[in-house]
Amino acid sequence: xxxxxxxxxxxxxxxxxxxxxxxxxxxxxxxxxxxxxxxxxxxxxxxxxxxxxxxxxxxxxxxxxxxxxxxxxxxxxxxxxxxxxxxxxxxxxxxxxxxxxxxxxxxxxxxxxxxxxxxxxxxxxxxxxxxxxxxxxxxxxxxxxxxxxxxxxxxxxxxxxxxxxxxxxxxxxxxxxxxxxxxx
Numbered sequence: 001x002x003x004x005x006x007x008x009x010x011x012x013x014x015x016x017x018x019x020x021x022x023x024x025x026x027x028x029x030x031x032x033x034x035x036x037x038x039x040x041x042x043x044x045x046x047x048x049x050x051x052x053x054x055x056x057x058x059x060x061x062x063x064x065x066x067x068x069x070x071x072x073x074x075x076x077x078x079x080x081x082x083x084x085x086x087x088x089x090x091x092x093x094x095x096x097x098x099x100x101x102x103x104x105x106x107x108x109x110x111x112x113x114x115x116x117x118x119x120x121x122x123x124x125x126x127x128x129x130x131x132x133x134x135x136x137x138x139x140x141x142x143x144x145x146x147x148x149x150x151x152x153x154x155x156x157x158x159x160x161x162x163x164x165x166x167x168x169x170x171x172x173x174x175x176x177x178x179x180x181x182x183x184x
Contacts (some may be wrong), residue, residue, distance in 0.1 A: 027166035040125035075102040139170040
């Protein structure tokens, strides 16, 4: 950020932190056994609205990367715009490591294309709850939706406490944002 940016109150949105995402790979067995909830083989990345012309090349790069050289990553990717104006890249299939690798590869491609500041969150389906990764903070947190857009705060707290020894967990509950009705 330059002198004039700080003088006029402009701030630069930081690019997403991607390296902590691999903590999920090492913690997955503990999550599944300690919480008795299997990974649902679905995940997604949510992006702030992106310029469509540049995004089309990212879509092609993602699909090409998943099928690189005939060695398919057994994960399918689809691209969805939701009613709130966010863009989703959704992954399904394969085992958890395949999904995590596809997701990380895609986030890296988005970042290399100059849209790293558009990466908001990654979401992982654990059947009855979601694990959300905040790209801005480089932390994970559970999200347990209930009917009528309510949250199960007590269960989220218990899950977060279980996750703490295995991965970076968001400490500030005010920064544990809900992702209602994800298109997973």
